[in-house]
Amino acid sequence: MDADVIIVGAGPVGLMLAGELRAAGARPLVLERRPRRRDVPKAGGLGGQILELLRYRGLLERLEAACADPVPAPRFPFGGVHVDFTDLPDTPMHALPLPQQRLERLLEERADELGTEIRRGHPVVGVSQDDAAVTAEVHGPDGPYRVSARYLVGCDGARSRVRDLAGVGFPGTTYPEVNRLAQVTLPDTVTVLDDGGLDVPGFGAIRPGFTRTDRGLFGLGSSPGAEAVSVFTTEDEATEYDDDAPMTVAELQGSIRRVLGADLPVGEALRLSRFTFQARQAEHYRRGRILLAGDAAHLFPATGVAINAGMMDAVDLAWKLAAAVHGWAPADLLDTYHRERNLAAARTMLHTRAQVALRRGHDPAAEALRELFQELLTDEQPLRRMSALLSGADIRYPMPGADHPLAGAFAPDLTLHTDQGVTSVADLMRAPRPVLLDLADRTDLREAARDWRHRVDVRTAKTGQRPADVLLIRPDARIAWAASLDEPAGTAAPALRQALSTWFGAPDPGSS
Incomplete structure (x- = not known):
């Protein structure tokens, strides 16, 4: 095959996906129909949970250095009114004023540094798949040709050719x-x-x-x-x-x-x-070996959300595709991509459609609604809820068999004390690899995870006011499972092994 994964589209979503795949050891090939990066300005920056993820990957400082404008105070438009988070000392909703052209350049630099092949001026005009591979028909500068891979991801925008070729509906308004x-x-x-x-x-x-x-x-x-x-x-x-x-x-x-x-x-x-x-969601984010991400999968009727949601799609999908390529992915792992990111998109659709209702009304009743909404946001608790909603920090993915309050949430950046010195959760997530973080010296749980040691990094540390004894963190920084404080070994060890099997496949042969 010509690559492990073909990515159609070299916008922020496709480039983020390419970098994540390459960092996870897979071979992506990026095909972009335009001969060069587009000059027409689109998104003007990033905001919310994607900034934290980029910080965990060690990329945020690089992006911040490329910002020409000062980072604004956390004040954001919402349906024709303004939401001001400046009085919240710990708001998860921040913005980075980085024009899309500059963001794409930086993401492409990262992909290049990791050894990704990017072909510009190579539109995909046909796609076919079978049980073993997917093939793309491409019109290159030197004529038509075909490339094949294990999977293909359409990151080709609102008018996605890949989505149409795959026969995926895109209903909405x-x-x-x-x-x-x-x-x-x-x-x-x-x-x-x-x-x-x-x-x-x-x-x-x-x-x-x-x-x-x-x-x-x-x-x-x-x-x-x-x-x-x-x-x-x-x-x-x-x-x-x-x-x-x-x-x-x-x-x-x-x-x-x-x-x-x-x-x-x-x-x-x-x-x-x-x-x-537009307010639209693809009926399926996966059809066999063809997947969709970013605007090809969803469109939201408000500013400042699409690029963030799309790049989070890429982070969720990349490690799962890499697991499938490397042969250890559980049978339904790729299906969880649709379940999780469709859930996240539905949450984003909720608040962006609410913005439509707020901004499109012109009568006295609509004015009263906007005034009342603004008044409610002078209270701390509604403001905190709105901050979590807009940033995506309130999203909890479903984690089968995990009932800890942190399950499905983005891993908090705990300060960690180890024998080698002080580190953090962010430092552990530089590479897209799963981590078992033992915060209570649980030898029993480290032993339970021994059969996955080639796929899961096991780390032991101490932290102040630990939220759990052990955290199992996926490569996208989501908590897959957690052991409650002082949870008995007889309960925790079997549950941990089940979580490891659910997300990271069967135990290594002969490792016991």
Whole structure:
């Protein structure tokens, strides 16, 4: 075969998947239809749980170093209102302002460093599969050819050719909104008010945040010391736009004029992007040896979520594909990818559809709903719940046979004291390998895991106020199983062996 896994699409999801697969010892081949990285701006940054995962992999510092803009305070738009997490000292919802083009470059550098082959200008036009392999028909610069692999993953976006070729339905809703987002400088003729708002001739004062008119929504944001302001418009249109056609300053100004009924002079445009909203989920994330991730699997009707969800898809899927390639994956391991990431997408769909309801209403009842929602978020507990929801920190994957409160959750970054010094859970998760973390010197449980020692790294450490005696952590940093404090060996050891078999296959032959 030409590769272990063919990845169709070299956006952030495909490149993240390629890096994770290569780090797990599999051979990916990335096929991208465009001859070069796209110049049209799309996502403007990352936020939520993916930042913690990238930190665990040792990649976050590298991404932070590439940020030209200061990291903003944790304030986020939500359905036409603003949610402010700055008063929460431990909010999991943060953002990293890294334009997608720069993110793709960094992820491609990582994939290259690990030895990944990436072919640009190689669109996939056909896909077939049998019990042993999947074959892609490709139109390369030098003519058509075929490549084969054990698996193929469609990371090729909302109009996924792979999804269509696999016959996977993509039901949902397309909303009539056209959204335009820009970062622009302002000429001296525009008066900036003391509160950061603007005085627009013909309209009057516009405060920071959202201004609603009977023609749409106008958003304004700025950061202290920033040279540019963020401008956002939403209006209903029947026009269909080509995603590859860049937005112009004239188009932005035309939209502002329609929404506000007045002209807003702008200077240099640092970022211009246009997008529409859809709420869709693939009926299946897996069909045989073909799988889907990112926008090919789900579309959400709100900003700031798609790239985060897609990259988390990649992290969940990569180690499972690598396990299948290496021959130790349990029979249904790949099926858990759909169950887990479909569950996560449903949670994201819940809050993004709620944002649709908040932002699209224009009558007094809708205004009352937005005002009440904003008022509720002045209380700490609703704010904490919203922080966990938006970041994805509240997602718990189903873990068969594991009833500990931490089962299915993202592993907390505990400070660990070992014979070699101080380390952390994040340090243990640099590579996408499972870890059995013994926090209570449980010789009985380390012995129970001995038959998986070639697949599972066993680590012993101490930590303050340990949450469990032992944590079994999957390569995606999810807790597969945990032993409660002082849980009897007669109960814990069989349960641990069952969890190890469920996630990491049968014991090594002859290891007992």
